[in-house]
Amino acid sequence: ILLLFIQLTKLNAIIPFDGIIHRSSDGSSYAFLSSPRIGGHASFIEQLTPSGTLAVAWFTGVLFWNNETQILHLYHTSQVAHGSENTSQIWHVQSKDRGATWSTPEPFYTLPGAYDRHRIIPSFDGNELIFLCYNSTSAPYSFILRLSLEMSIVTRTDINQSVYLIQPTVIRLNNTSKLRAFFRDKRAVWIYYADSDDDGLNWTIPKPTYLPNNDAAIVAYTLKSGAVIMSFDNHNGTQQPRSPLTVALSYDNGITWPYHRDIQIHDDDNDTYVGEYSYPSLIQSFWKGSDDNDVHLVHTYDRETIKYRRFNEKWIKQGK
Template identity: 55%
Template sequence: MFLSIFLLFIYLAQSTTTTYDGIIRRSTDGTSYAYLSPPRSGNHAAFIEEITSSHTLAVAWFSGGEGTPNCSIALSLLQFGSQQFTPGVIVSERVNYSNQNPVLYWNNQTQMLHLYHSSQLGNAGETNSEIWHLQSKDQGITWSTPESFYTLPGAFDRNRIIPTLNNDGLILPCYNSSPGVDYSFILRSSSNTTEWIRTDIEKSDYLIQPTIVRLNNSSHLRAFFRDENNVAIYYSDSNDDGLTWSKPIPTSLPNDNSGIQAYTLRNGGIIMAFNNLTAGKPRSPLTVALSYDGGMSWPYQRNIQVHDDDNSTIVGDYSYPSLLQTSWSGSDDNDIHLVYTYKSKIVIKYVRFNEKWVRQGQ
């Protein structure tokens, strides 16, 4: 009893001293950070994208309580050169529905910012989810009316859209939360048609939320998966730009059935953000790792956030990361940007660092 009261006191003390104002502050370890201002309680599953024409950062997440009615998609912007994110505002809401898992995609050719997200009837489970879409013509300031995009029951998105090899289409990684076995698939578009073609990733049972990287600027794609069996991050290869996929096999990185995201750096290396543990709660530590052989080994790892009280309570849950490297660096010389759920869905935290910082490890 005394321990529980003591931990509650620590949590309340931290809550009162942490300012959720979107201001970017420097850390003593060389990183910078900010806590984004949420429009509602219950904030989770952030996604970060760069509007490359203006270098603005856009961060989307869902706010209002996972799976509950009127849970909505929020958005915050960081203008180039600014030291403060705008307060989070609701951009997609459906009465009695739970909107979740936002994915942003900036199309530099059309100068349009796209937002995809899941949408399910509140308090009715995930098996009725669909994917919805809206877009902005003014870099995230105003948005179109959300419309149904993909109606397969149980369909979810989560991770980054990548262009096809010839830049004539898009590849959207998805997964299905079915009454039976969850599995992964991709949706692929072509500039010649508005139709999106679905390809299931065979033998991906219980492997969800694929995050895809392109290797060596070729048709070779590698997808990494969250593992619902709490064993490891798995991967699958496609040698034909996503048309067919190999049987997934485990990597050397653990997974506790929590979200991951991989991103290809400008030098060809891959950075992965993940919770560095197998089964258990809370989801801590949150770690980033570097690979220079396509994800076969991860020699450099560094914790972004470590649990506050040695994993004895759920106070320090840090999860669902999203990564991005920009063409610009802040005054702190950092060009890798990470957003994630901070402390059991209290708020979204932003951290900025660079590749050298990860390689220095700890």
């Protein structure tokens, strides 16, 4: 697991793989993160307050910043060396100095094959944390873990009929106990969704959206405007490349998606080569200031490094 902190700067020099943020001609910003070795994949982004620093982890790490305690948590998978994914467990480490040092890893959830992928969300009553997980077996499926903050007890809820629908990414609807989960489709046809009216305790049977999926990761997030943003590879089929990586906007909680804009189509230095641009993770700035509405997105860049992008809601609407 690799962890990197991004300082938000506005520089113009083009020096890839150095972590420095540059302005793009299309109005967005970008950076190639500096990795100690080639092979960056499956990134996750979190924001630390009050500094506004962005923390990025990759290789199956999910970060959670507790603003009250000022502790940064990392929940990551661990599996038998050279073993299959069905040996995976979820482990936990924490940092009390904003990522400079870390605690000794401890098991969090040890059911073989368990994976976490997306943002941890507080329960509606604030007494629990909701973890979005899936089981990597021959017939993979999704489930929810709930961590009681008072008792430190973990309980589990399986999502109905979610076989081959994995890596759930969840939004809260209209600041209520209603949740909507979107799923990656192992059959490589559509992004699916399911609803919960009771804060994730029970779920409807998943239904397809009209957004395609090529058996690659997706992510959904609710912006301050109320719009839902989704990032995904914009086609279906298992034989297709994980490109283009696209962002889309919905103004009816993910039922329709009238605005789309491609984030990455070709390699930056080769306008004909199509690489892998996948496993997006995103967050919107929540500090106050001129960049308060910026969206920060990280994704796999050709399995070489992690690429960072910064843009806003208006930029997506201006896409062709």
